[in-house]
Amino acid sequence: MTDAVFRNFIDGRFDEPFATFDSVDPSTGAAWARMPAASEADVDRAIEAAHRALRSGPWRTMTATARGKLLVKLGDLVAANAGRLAELETRDTGKIIRETRAQIAYVGDYYRYYAGLADKHEGAHVPVDKSDLDVTIRREPIGVVAAVVPWNSQLFLSAVKLGPALAAGCTIVLKASEDGPAPLLAFAELVQEAGFPPGVVNILTGFGHDCGRRLTSHPLVSRVAFTGGPSTARDIVRNTAENLAYTTLELGGKSPVVVFADADLDSAANAVVAGIFAATGQSCVAGSRLLVERSVKDEFLARLKRKAEAIRIGDPQDPTTEMGPLATLRQRDWIEKVVAESLASDGTLITGGTRPAGSGFYYAPTIIDAGGSDLPCVREELFGPVLSVLAFDTEAQALALANDTPFGLASGVFTSNLGKAHRMARDIHAGVVWVNTYRAVSPLVPFGGYGQSGLGREGGLEAIRDYTRSKSVWINTSDEPIPDPFVMR
Numbered sequence: 001m002t003d004a005v006f007r008n009f010i011d012g013r014f015d016e017p018f019a020t021f022d023s024v025d026p027s028t029g030a031a032w033a034r035m036p037a038a039s040e041a042d043v044d045r046a047i048e049a050a051h052r053a054l055r056s057g058p059w060r061t062m063t064a065t066a067r068g069k070l071l072v073k074l075g076d077l078v079a080a081n082a083g084r085l086a087e088l089e090t091r092d093t094g095k096i097i098r099e100t101r102a103q104i105a106y107v108g109d110y111y112r113y114y115a116g117l118a119d120k121h122e123g124a125h126v127p128v129d130k131s132d133l134d135v136t137i138r139r140e141p142i143g144v145v146a147a148v149v150p151w152n153s154q155l156f157l158s159a160v161k162l163g164p165a166l167a168a169g170c171t172i173v174l175k176a177s178e179d180g181p182a183p184l185l186a187f188a189e190l191v192q193e194a195g196f197p198p199g200v201v202n203i204l205t206g207f208g209h210d211c212g213r214r215l216t217s218h219p220l221v222s223r224v225a226f227t228g229g230p231s232t233a234r235d236i237v238r239n240t241a242e243n244l245a246y247t248t249l250e251l252g253g254k255s256p257v258v259v260f261a262d263a264d265l266d267s268a269a270n271a272v273v274a275g276i277f278a279a280t281g282q283s284c285v286a287g288s289r290l291l292v293e294r295s296v297k298d299e300f301l302a303r304l305k306r307k308a309e310a311i312r313i314g315d316p317q318d319p320t321t322e323m324g325p326l327a328t329l330r331q332r333d334w335i336e337k338v339v340a341e342s343l344a345s346d347g348t349l350i351t352g353g354t355r356p357a358g359s360g361f362y363y364a365p366t367i368i369d370a371g372g373s374d375l376p377c378v379r380e381e382l383f384g385p386v387l388s389v390l391a392f393d394t395e396a397q398a399l400a401l402a403n404d405t406p407f408g409l410a411s412g413v414f415t416s417n418l419g420k421a422h423r424m425a426r427d428i429h430a431g432v433v434w435v436n437t438y439r440a441v442s443p444l445v446p447f448g449g450y451g452q453s454g455l456g457r458e459g460g461l462e463a464i465r466d467y468t469r470s471k472s473v474w475i476n477t478s479d480e481p482i483p484d485p486f487v488m489r
């Protein structure tokens with residue numbers, strides 16, 4: 001029996017769910033709550049409410065400054081409720097409490113950042129080349145936004161969509177993943193408490209094939225913001241063939257971490273651990289390919305092995321735990337399959353490759369030496385705690401290996417040579433390069449991928465522009481009659 005029931009938030013109200021499904025606590029494998037499965041009709045209601053709020057009602061005429069104040073309030077509420085939201089996220093996804101608490105408290109700053117931008121995103125006056133005409137460019141909200149997020153870092157991945165969308169004056173329907181939606185459905189209470197008018201923010205959950213498809217293909221949606229896997233991204237793009245919505249895609253990666261022999265090896269080993277074992281490797285920026293200079297490979301792998309084997313695996317609600325379970329059984333099955341195929345090929349297991357004893361979807365921190373081989377673990381995004389190791393001899397080889405992937409989300413470079421750091425940062429094909437650090441984020445900094453890692457950027461100043469569109473207003477300032485009507489002016 002499950003003890004909690006969550007509800008969708010549509011048009012300013014929480015709906016009694018008609019259909020529900022069980023949500024599983026990944027640390028035990030047992031169902032702990034029932035979640036509402038939004039139907040296509042629920043999605044239609046949410047989008048219609050968002051469309052009404054956009055076209056009529058208080059949101060349409062609210063000043064940008066007032067929108068900013070609401071966003072500040074929301075940011076403050078998120079920070080004040082970070083502990084409660086973190087417990088829910090940890091329960092529903094298995095992400096360790098030490099990270100969910102810190103990450104959600106920081107999410108408040110994302111709302112505050114976009115709150116500050118709301119009344120600073122200006123249009124323009126154009127010194128047009130016709131003396132009797134005056135042209136201004138207005139920046140208007142793009143319209144109803146459909147936001148779709150996966151289960152990991154949901155409050156964070158939602159804030160980078162909701163923040164700029166609301167600052168720009170859009171309205172939004174946000175779909176939480178069917179895997180672990182509890183924290184987002186609880187966050188809806190804070191949206192209500194902050195005082196956003198009904199319909200401005202709608203939050204629901206359901207399955208991809210009906211709820212997600214309807215949401216992203218709906219004719220009243222003008223903008224789709226998606227985070228998730230590349231194959232779902234292709235479905236989303238097909239869905240948007242229906243409404244021609246402007247679409248951004250934040251997808252996965254196979255991010256390289258390049259360690260040169262001249263690096264501070266202990267610091268680099270900590271960063272590699274942060275990149276692949278934090279969040280149990282379930283991070284889009286997971287540094288899943290370690291490229292290490294051959295002269296220090298053995299020494300570096302020995303350090304890494306020691307650090308990996310010392311990781312405290314356990315109950316994600318325990319603040320001393322360093323690695324929790326994977327979020328779903330499906331995820332563990334996939335990781336086990338790719339690891340088995342890689343070891344059956346040329347891979348050498350350095351550590352891990354097993355399930356720790358007990359219930360729950362746990363998987364040990366795993367390191368595989370790929371030799372020089374093109375193994376499945378080197379190619380596939382696993383979204384789990386599996387590090388593949390490749391060696392290089394020269395900077396050129398390191399760069400070639402780093403760029404030998406269709407993805408291009410993140411990367412890390414570890415060196416004490418400034419010139420080398422700059423050259424690598426310039427030449428790596430990825431949306432993020434961290435030098436002598438890893439997995440650092442900020443609301444001020446744009447984030448997004450190259451190649452198969454996606455389209456568009458979230459975070460920073462440029463993100464808000466993607467939630468607006470320009471309108472050019474031409475005003476005739478002359479008292480003279482319009483000249484020759486048969487010639488374009």
Ligand SMILES: NC(=O)C1=CN([C@@H]2O[C@H](COP(=O)(O)OP(=O)(O)OC[C@H]3O[C@@H](n4cnc5c(N)ncnc54)[C@H](O)[C@@H]3O)[C@@H](O)[C@H]2O)C=CC1
Nearest residue numbers: 149150151176177208212213228229232235250251252284
């Ligand atoms: N670049 C980034 O910022 C991030 C990327 N990811 C990527 O997400 C993946 C893991 O998350 P998953 O939940 O497994 O991703 P997923 O792609 O399976 O699901 C993401 C969301 O899409 C929805 N969805 C599924 N099919 C749909 C359809 N046909 N139409 C509309 N919506 C649909 C799901 O219900 C869920 O809400 C990994 O590949 C990972 O790299 C995850 C986090 C961050």
Ligand SMILES: CN(C=O)/C=C(\CC(=O)O)C(=O)O
Nearest residue numbers: 152153282283284285441447
């Ligand atoms: C998206 N991101 C950085 O901007 C990093 C995340 C979020 C995610 O993977 O979903 C992370 O490392 O948890």
